[in-house]
Amino acid sequence: MEPKNILLEMKDYIIEMGAETINWCMQCGLCTNLCPWRLVPGQTSEEFNIRYMQRLGQMGIEGFEDENMLFACSTCGMCQNNCPRGVKIIDNVRAMRASIVGGGMAPSGLRPILGSCHANGNPWSGPRENRTKWQEGLDIAQFGPDTEYFLFVCCHSCYDPRSMKIARSIAQLLQKGGVSFGVIGVEENCCGESMRKVGDEELFQKLAGANIELFNAKGVKKIITTSPHCLWSFKNDYAKLGAEWEVLHYTEVLGKLVAEGKIAPSVKSDKKVSFHDPCYLGRHSDIYDAPRGLLNAIPGIEVRELGRSGESSLCCAGGGGRIWAEVPMGERFGELRVLDAVATGAEVLATSCPYCVNMLTDACASLGKQDALEIRELSELLVDSL
Numbered sequence: 001m002e003p004k005n006i007l008l009e010m011k012d013y014i015i016e017m018g019a020e021t022i023n024w025c026m027q028c029g030l031c032t033n034l035c036p037w038r039l040v041p042g043q044t045s046e047e048f049n050i051r052y053m054q055r056l057g058q059m060g061i062e063g064f065e066d067e068n069m070l071f072a073c074s075t076c077g078m079c080q081n082n083c084p085r086g087v088k089i090i091d092n093v094r095a096m097r098a099s100i101v102g103g104g105m106a107p108s109g110l111r112p113i114l115g116s117c118h119a120n121g122n123p124w125s126g127p128r129e130n131r132t133k134w135q136e137g138l139d140i141a142q143f144g145p146d147t148e149y150f151l152f153v154c155c156h157s158c159y160d161p162r163s164m165k166i167a168r169s170i171a172q173l174l175q176k177g178g179v180s181f182g183v184i185g186v187e188e189n190c191c192g193e194s195m196r197k198v199g200d201e202e203l204f205q206k207l208a209g210a211n212i213e214l215f216n217a218k219g220v221k222k223i224i225t226t227s228p229h230c231l232w233s234f235k236n237d238y239a240k241l242g243a244e245w246e247v248l249h250y251t252e253v254l255g256k257l258v259a260e261g262k263i264a265p266s267v268k269s270d271k272k273v274s275f276h277d278p279c280y281l282g283r284h285s286d287i288y289d290a291p292r293g294l295l296n297a298i299p300g301i302e303v304r305e306l307g308r309s310g311e312s313s314l315c316c317a318g319g320g321g322r323i324w325a326e327v328p329m330g331e332r333f334g335e336l337r338v339l340d341a342v343a344t345g346a347e348v349l350a351t352s353c354p355y356c357v358n359m360l361t362d363a364c365a366s367l368g369k370q371d372a373l374e375i376r377e378l379s380e381l382l383v384d385s386l
């Protein structure tokens, strides 16, 4: 086949995989200027340039050589939310990645993660039976026909010891508020949000298909997620596959409990706290008030807004599969975010996403700021206050 025709076929494939708006891009470059990669010292436009990536897509990814560029986007949504042509930039990135990963050329660093999801249903190479380890010492009910909510715990909080504390705090708060909820546990699979974002469409379909079958068989109607990534995936990717559940992030449920007086934080705190909006809770799901309402419910806390917050929140760099990327010190968005918090005089940087907690904790350590700034999940601060 003529090389030109191969490129045309590739472009058709990318469009079929979701890059339906690739031709809307007029190459204005606003996206590149808003991208957090622009803030990383020493980055040049050759290293990561989202405008150029859209052009590559328009040309059937002609000239694609550098997998680092294709897989560098953290899908934070900053560019997409501001594109004057309404280009669905993240779908385009995902589709381009799918054309590479679907051809068996996933970046080497991602292969063990994807392999573990195929084999174990989680990216942590963790045995299925350990999915419930976070529950040790707690009395968590199994989801059943009389349970109102199914609590879906992110794989990160099932397997990572630091993150398990987040799942434990959320479950304790829900219990305290008298919410009828239960877990399914070992039969669950990863929601697959990050796997789809890195372009492994086949794996995502496998995980999502199994979850939809399982949740429906158990009679699930309402889901509470611990992570904004699972929230987004269930509400968007899964909805397109026919799932019809009501899906809420835990901050929304707790916000209601606090408003109704079913949870009353009472232990005073004298901390100065900044809140980092996770991209998948804020920009992608439009949830800004619920976490702030919870923070403000803790007596004594002094909330100090970060300079870049709400819709302009700076990404921690954990989305789009970047949570698994090896990024040299000095090139981590999380480090910039930690410095944002230090600049407000905050003693605690709170957030409400397991990926953000992970990325910000690493960034804080790499900057040597652990003594000045604590990284906490909002649910943990609330438990401390009860």
Ligand code: SF4
Residues within 6 Å of the ligand: 024, 025, 026, 027, 028, 029, 030, 031, 032, 050, 051, 054, 082, 083, 084, 085, 086, 087, 089
């Ligand atoms: S994707 Fe949107 S913001 Fe970026 S270059 Fe194209 S039109 Fe401009």
Ligand code: SF4
Residues within 6 Å of the ligand: 031, 034, 035, 036, 037, 050, 072, 073, 074, 075, 076, 077, 078, 079, 080, 089, 090, 315
């Ligand atoms: S989604 Fe975020 S990281 Fe990706 S290109 Fe857009 S602004 Fe940059």
